[in-house]
Amino acid sequence: MPLDRLTFQGLRNLQAIDITPGPRINLLTGANGSGKTSLLEGIHVLGMGRSFRARQLRHAIAHDADAMTLHARLAGDPAVTIGVRRHREAAELEMRLSGERLDRVSRLVETLPLQLINPDAFRLLEGPPAGRREFLDWGVFHVEHDFLDAWRRFRRALKHRNALLRHGRMSDASLDAWEQELVHWSRLLDGMRRDWIERFLPVFEDTLQELITLPGLAVRYARGWDRKRELSDILRQARHTDHQMGFTQQGPQRAELGIRLGKRPAVEVLSRGQQKLVVSALKLAQGRLLEQLTGRTCLYLIDDLPAELDSDHRRVFCQWLERMQCQVFITSVDPDALAGLWQADTQLTMFHVEHSESGQGQLLPMDRQTS
Numbered sequence: 001m002p003l004d005r006l007t008f009q010g011l012r013n014l015q016a017i018d019i020t021p022g023p024r025i026n027l028l029t030g031a032n033g034s035g036k037t038s039l040l041e042g043i044h045v046l047g048m049g050r051s052f053r054a055r056q057l058r059h060a061i062a063h064d065a066d067a068m069t070l071h072a073r074l075a076g077d078p079a080v081t082i083g084v085r086r087h088r089e090a091a092e093l094e095m096r097l098s099g100e101r102l103d104r105v106s107r108l109v110e111t112l113p114l115q116l117i118n119p120d121a122f123r124l125l126e127g128p129p130a131g132r133r134e135f136l137d138w139g140v141f142h143v144e145h146d147f148l149d150a151w152r153r154f155r156r157a158l159k160h161r162n163a164l165l166r167h168g169r170m171s172d173a174s175l176d177a178w179e180q181e182l183v184h185w186s187r188l189l190d191g192m193r194r195d196w197i198e199r200f201l202p203v204f205e206d207t208l209q210e211l212i213t214l215p216g217l218a219v220r221y222a223r224g225w226d227r228k229r230e231l232s233d234i235l236r237q238a239r240h241t242d243h244q245m246g247f248t249q250q251g252p253q254r255a256e257l258g259i260r261l262g263k264r265p266a267v268e269v270l271s272r273g274q275q276k277l278v279v280s281a282l283k284l285a286q287g288r289l290l291e292q293l294t295g296r297t298c299l300y301l302i303d304d305l306p307a308e309l310d311s312d313h314r315r316v317f318c319q320w321l322e323r324m325q326c327q328v329f330i331t332s333v334d335p336d337a338l339a340g341l342w343q344a345d346t347q348l349t350m351f352h353v354e355h356s357e358s359g360q361g362q363l364l365p366m367d368r369q370t371s
């Protein structure tokens with residue numbers, strides 16, 4: 001369901017916002033520092049409970065405000081509202097779904113599936129495995145109802161095993177019990193991830209090949225423990241070394257999505273622009289698969305679309321966004337870079353972020369147009 005109303009207060013430099021985004025492609029232009037990325041950041045907080053650029057959400061609160069309050073309405077009958085509020089002095093984010101207080105971010109994630117593609121996108125390839133695991137689990141979470149429960153139970157067993165190891169309380173009976181539990185949930189998680197990746201790969205390959213030709217590019221899932229051995233044996237035999245390390249070294253917490261070009265990690269070979277296209281294909285494929293499997297669309301936040309992409313690649317990227325029928329928020333400093341990329345009948349909604357001398361950004365709707 002698209003967002004059909006956004007009201008933000010106290011977010012970075014943005015003046016209070018009350019806008020009606022279009023159901024499809026929303027284009028945001030404005031000078032450097034006007035507040036375009038901040039708007040995307042606000043939507044990201046509504047869907048993920050966290051920012052993509054500040055580790056502490058507190059830093060996103062406007063300097064002169066005590067709190068940041070963000071609301072979104074999702075079109076539908078009945079419409080759903082999401083509200084989050086972060087007070088400067090509070091330890092936590094307050095979250096509400098249609099007025100009901102939430103205590104888990106997963107409910108936000110469930111309600112507003114979103115993907116971000118920004119100039120840091122290459123980090124998905126370059127960065128540590130945790131980012132790629134998160135990417136994988138986003139997909140599994142949205143299609144497998146039991147995933148979250150299995151994941152929580154797995155984490156609990158892992159925490160207990162690690163605590164026993166760390167404290168040197170290595171009674172075989174207590175370790176046996178937690179290891180059994182760990183193995184049970186690990187197998188389930190691995191099964192769900194494997195099923196998902198099987199369905200994901202053909203969609204990814206199809207998406208990628210229209211964006212860029214990269215023969216030999218392969219995405220491979222590794223479950224996080226030796227392929228040829230049972231996890232129960234691995235855990236039993238690793239008790240001593242795991243005790244020395246202070247944590248459990250193998251298991252689904254170490255799963256990885258390896259992205260390679262031929263025999264080498266893709267990140268060592270590809271240019272920045274090629275990396276951005278590979279990451280874009282991964283993220284577009286997430287949304288396409290979500291739609292295929294659940295009928296739900298994914299919201300896309302595309303920060304600085306033109307960065308690193310030449311005009312041909314921009315065009316094919318935008319064609320995918322048009323084809324997917326999803327809601328998109330795209331920013332650019334240069335309005336011309338976003339012009340001429342769209343089919344004549346694509347519904348574009350345009351906003352300009354006006355930068356005042358005091359540094360505040362004001363979001364102004366522009367005439368709705370087609371390209």
Ligand SMILES: Nc1ncnc2c1ncn2[C@@H]1O[C@H](COP(=O)(O)OP(=O)(O)OP(=O)(O)O)[C@@H](O)[C@H]1O
Pocket residue numbers: 011012013014030031032033034035036037038039059060061062063064333353359
């Ligand atoms: N907590 C805050 N309170 C007030 N202003 C802030 C805060 N944090 C950052 N800013 C300012 O907000 C402005 C908006 O930043 P933002 O990154 O959203 O701009 P942008 O339009 O995306 O710019 P660019 O085109 O350079 O990417 C910046 O001028 C920044 O200095």
Ligand SMILES: [Mg+2]
Pocket residue numbers: 036037038303304
């Ligand atoms: Mg920006």
